Amino acid sequence: MSINQQIAILGAGNLGEAIAKGFSKNFGTEHIILTRRHLSKLDHMKSEGFETTSDNQEAASKATYIFLCVQPKQLVNVLKGIEPVLDANKHVLVSTITGVSLEVIQGYLKDEFAIIRAMPNTAAAISESMTCICGNELSATHLPKVEEMFKTLGETLIIEERLMKAATVLAASGIAFFLRYIRAATQGGIQLGFEAEEAQKIAMQTARGAASLLVEGNAHPEREIDKVTTPMGCTIAGLNEMEHQGLSSALIKGIVASFEKINRITE
Ligand SMILES: NC(=O)c1ccc[n+]([C@@H]2O[C@H](COP(=O)([O-])OP(=O)(O)OC[C@H]3O[C@@H](n4cnc5c(N)ncnc54)[C@H](OP(=O)(O)O)[C@@H]3O)[C@@H](O)[C@H]2O)c1
Numbered sequence: 438m439s440i441n442q443q444i445a446i447l448g449a450g451n452l453g454e455a456i457a458k459g460f461s462k463n464f465g466t467e468h469i470i471l472t473r474r475h476l477s478k479l480d481h482m483k484s485e486g487f488e489t490t491s492d493n494q495e496a497a498s499k500a501t502y503i504f505l506c507v508q509p510k511q512l513v514n515v516l517k518g519i520e521p522v523l524d525a526n527k528h529v530l531v532s533t534i535t536g537v538s539l540e541v542i543q544g545y546l547k548d549e550f551a552i553i554r555a556m557p558n559t560a561a562a563i564s565e566s567m568t569c570i571c572g573n574e575l576s577a578t579h580l581p582k583v584e585e586m587f588k589t590l591g592e593t594l595i596i597e598e599r600l601m602k603a604a605t606v607l608a609a610s611g612i613a614f615f616l617r618y619i620r621a622a623t624q625g626g627i628q629l630g631f632e633a634e635e636a637q638k639i640a641m642q643t644a645r646g647a648a649s650l651l652v653e654g655n656a657h658p659e660r661e662i663d664k665v666t667t668p669m670g671c672t673i674a675g676l677n678e679m680e681h682q683g684l685s686s687a688l689i690k691g692i693v694a695s696f697e698k699i700n701r702i703t704e
Contacts, residue, residue, distance in 0.1 A: 440464045440586070445500035447472050447493050447515055448507030449479060452533055455562035456504065457487060459590040462564065470496040498522040502583070505532040505542075509703070512537060516545045525550050529579045533557060535605050536703025539573045539598060551576035553583050556604045557590060558612045566591035567611075569604035602703065606695040614691065619644055 444460060446453045449471035457469050466486035471479055472493050479489040490496055497503050497519040507515050512534055525548040532542055532554050539552050553576045557568040568587040572580045580595070587593045596604060619640045626636025650661050666673040 440468055442501035443468055443470060443499050444502045444504065444586075445470045445472070445493075445496035446504045446506055447496060447519070448505065448511065449473050449482065449489075450506065451559060452557065452561070453504065453506035454482065455559045455566075456506065456533070456557065456590065457482065459561040459564050459566065460586070461485070461487070463589040470499055472496045493519050494522050497528070501527060502529050502531060502586070505530060505534055507534065509534050509537050512542070513545055516542070520546060523548070523550070529553065529576065529583065531555055531583060535609070536602060536699060539571070543573065549575055551579050553580060554598065554601055555583070555587060556601060556609055557587065558609045560612060561590040564590055567608040568593045569596045569601065569608060570594070571596055571598040571601060602699045603696060605699055606692055610695050614688070615644065 440463075444464070446457050446469065449457060450473065453471065453473075457471055460469055467488075470488045470490065471482055472490055473479060474491050476489060476491045479487070483489045488496075493515055503519070503523075505512065505515065512532075523546070528550065530542065530550050530552045532552065533556065534554075535556075539554060542552050543550065551573070553570060553572040555568055555570045557566040560566045561568070566587070568590060570580070570584055570587060570593060572583075576583075584593050584595060594604075619637070622640035622643075623633065623637040626639060627633055629636075631639065647661070650656055651658060654661075662676070666676065
C-alpha cells in the first residue's frame with residue numbers, strides 16, 4: 438500500500454512510536470510527522486528520517502490523518518490545541534486512546550469530524566498487531582482506507598464500538614498476558630536444566646508455532662491439543678495438572694478482572 442497524504446502522530450510514546458515504525462516500512466518516514474513535548478526523546482526517530490516537532494498544530498496542519506496517541510487525560514488539551522487548524526473537510530481523526538468514546542471526542546470539538554477509534558497493540562512496530570477498529574457515521578468513507586493502513590501493521594477487525602474495551606483487554610493487554618506465559622514457561626525450562634536464553638528461545642518459538650497452527654491451519658485449539666496428548670502420556674499429565682491448578686480459570690478471571698478495571702477507570 439502506498440499513501441499520498443501525510444500522517445501526524447500526536448503523542449509519539451510507546452504506542453505512537455510502534456505505529457510510526459510499522460507505517461514507515463510501508464509508507465516511508467517522509468509521510469509521518471511525530472510529536473511529543475519532550476522532543477529530545479524523539480531524536481532516535483528523527484535520525485531514522487521521521488519529521489518530529491513539539492508543535493501539534495504544525496503537525497496537524499500538514500497532515501490528513503491525525504492519530505491521537507496521548508494518554509486519556511491529555512486528550513482535551515491536545516484537541517483544543519489543534520482545533521484552530523482542524524478542517525472537517527480534510528482531516529480524519531484516528532484515536533488509539535483507551536476508553537474515550539467517539540461521542541466524547543466529538544464533544545470536545547465544534548465542527549463534526551470523521552472520527553475513528555483503533556485499538557492496536559505494541560506489536561504494530563513489527564507489523565504483527567491485532568487492531569480492532571470502529572468509527573462514527575462521518576468516517577464511513579474513510580474507514581476502509583484507515584483499515585487498510587492498519588492492515589500494514591498486522592491483522593484488523595472492524596467491531597462495534599461497544600466492544601472496544603473488551604478489545605483493549607484481549608489485544609492490547611493481551612500482549613502482556615501472552616508474554617507472562619512465555620516468561621513462566623522459560624522459568625519452568627530453567628528448572629528442567631536449560632540456560633535462560635535457551636529456555637526462552639524454545640518457549641517463544643513454541644508459542645509462535647502454536648498460534649501459527651491455528652492461523653495457518655484455520656484450526657480449533659482443542660483439535661491441535663488432541664494431536665499432542667498421547668493417552669497416559671506426559672503432555673496430558675502436565676495439561677491436566679495445569680487445569681487442576683486453575684490455568685484456564687485464572688486466565689478467564691484475569692481477562693474479566695482487566696475488563697472490570699477498564700470499565701471502572703473509564704466511566
Ligand atoms: N501501549 C499500548 O500497548 C497501548 C495499546 C492500545 C492503546 N493504547 C492507548 O494509546 C495511548 C498511548 O499509550 P502509550 O502507552 O503510548 O502512552 P505513552 O507512552 O505515555 O505515550 C503518550 C505520549 O504522549 C506524549 N504527550 C503527552 N502530552 C502531549 C501533548 N500535549 N502533545 C504531544 N504529545 C504529548 C507524551 O510524551 P511527552 O511527555 O514528551 O509529551 C508520551 O510520550 C493511551 O491512551 C493508551 O490508552 C496503548
